[in-house]
Amino acid sequence: MQLFECTIDATCGNARALTYTTAHGNFCTPMFMPVGTHATVKGITPDQLHVLNSQVVLANTYHLAMRPGADLVAEAGGIHEFMQYDGPMLTDSGGFQVFSLADTVKLHDDGVEFQSIYDGSHVFWTPEENMRIQQLIGADIVMQLDQCAPYPASRDFVQRAVDYSSAWARRCLAAHTRPDQTLFGIVQGGMHLDLRLESVRRLLEIEQDSLAFGGRRFGGFGIGGYSVGESHEVMFETLGEVARALPQTRPRYLMGVGNPTTLVRAVAEGVDMFDCVLPTRTARMGTAFSSTGRMNMRNAKFAHDFTPLDHECNCYTCTHFTRAYIRHLVKQDEMLGGILLSLHNLHYLLDLMRRAREAVLAGEYDAFLAAWMASPAAKDY
Template sequence: MSTMHRFEVQAADGATGARAGVFHTAHGPVLTPVFMPVGTRATVKGMTPESLEALGVQVVLANAYHLFLRPGADLVAEAGGLHAFTNWKRAILTDSGGFQIFSLADTLKLDDDGVIFRSIVDGAWHRWTPEDNVRIQEQLGADIIMQLDQCPPYPAEEAFVAEAVRRSAAWAKRCWAAHAREDQALFGIVQGGLYQHLRRESIERLGEIGFPGYGIGGYSVGEPHELMLESLAEVGALLPADRPRYLMGVGNPTTIVQAIALGVDMFDCVLPTRTARLGTAFSSEGRLNLRNARFARDFGPLDPACSCPVCRSYSRAYLRHLVNVKEMLGAILLTTHNLHFVLDLVRRAREAIVAGEYAAFVRAWMESPGANDY
């Protein structure tokens, strides 16, 4: 493992599994816990790189599947990689695109060597091996890249999930062997669904390789929330303490608070930005549907407990008007607010860990008016 990609645990909460750390990347240190906004097609919808930086975003996600289809990894490489192409100066993580491919099961052909899939853009067929996927992500040039894996749905038969674990572990070895860029950190991905013995097997197989970090995949795909947390608790305890743990595709504020207590360091999700575009704001009161008539003459701030630029400058009534007439400014402002809300929550969680008060932080959040609304 490159010393560039070392992870340092700076504080650990004695009453929970929460920890505050720093993961070093080619584009600077990333303080954890961290929430990473999703910019699937090399943009977080409605946000400029400058506005993301002003919010304190440390890492932005992009998706190898979508960028492979448009504009093409060759073009991004010609532009100098994603950082130059997008004018984003901080860290970038690219997802392998495996989740997107396997979610389109009706256009998928799979074998141990790789996967054949049909483009959602023009219907053309493409074949990816693990080596192809790594090459594409190296062309894109992200700081953190993810192995190609098979993500089984929920529910799924144990035999099917076991085969996905076996195949993903074999692909992990091939991704590791193919990866050549020392300025990139390649993460393995733990699979296994809710079958704990398969989760343990996946962790053991990945541990033989020695990745600098680990994604935790296969959750938030329809399984009961409490079962996910029970499973995640054991997974967090089994993963190496000196490597970052990345819970993929989770952005629910309450789940983030609970997962940090189980030792998770990194999160990403489209939830804050997608709900914003649908006219919903996160708040200390829970979710606010700005289409609701009760906000028509509410000239107070969106969330009185929030210090973001939107809450300092715009009323609920105005935001409701923008949402109802479908002005793009409404989506931009709500996206700004929702990202601030989640980023600030994670920032305060880190402060509580450093102070040794994370258990109290969790209790306060769970007793807050909006906790059960997420």
């Protein structure tokens, strides 16, 4: 397979199983990506990521550009050498982080101006500058600079976000030149189906214009602007139609979503890739995913419980430690508690997507979805 070639291994209804090639190896979907915001998945070593069978790790352009700086990452040999992780990596553009700083953001046709959360300095990013930074960082997959609209937002505001994101997608595609990287476009449009489909149409037109002049195409597509405050049911009113409007032959990436039931349902709608800080963030707060639903390990009922964290899990945490011990670590604010729960929660989502892929390959995804929705695990998600 050539770089960034996508093979459809199987479909089952709208659910898909893909294989995608990068310079640092193949990955298979459906797939969850652990988030390593600052070039580290909090509490997890690169070797442990491989043991967990993690396929792609995500890092954040905004944070790395601010500290330690993209030039330093490039000087180290790129993000893979810098953090000593040899598998495929993805950087988001930092657009979500920029637009979360609403009080300091100023939009211009040429780009976005914002204030650094680190030192208060004023920064101006054009799409071209954002591409320069991501090419210096050196992940296998990079994302276009986009404007992510909050929820709720007026239709006019969301329309403007689509306009900016589309204009910046064109400039990002023209500016991105690194051959061992691929660029994903991003769909915006809030909860308005017509604006979402307009965003898809514009991305495909931009790609056709690029190809007509000997340029490049998008290697895949992110679906942004969901999980920004709306209910899951509101998201699912439009998600499936948006996903299926994107090309069949390239990955579809639902950005910033890590709720287990949402992942299982989104796969049924045709989504392939997911990322979220949820499994590690909740772990640091003392919460475990499990086959019976979320578990708050601070609860007194676990104080004398010497059984595994999750009886149906074979991760390192569940095969070596008891609920009582993990509760003790969490109550004492010992870092090992967050580490063991992070290992477990990541394993939980990675294994869930592994089983989802197996169900697609077997032509049994409808049964897999039905069994999940009827399980105790689905009730808390």
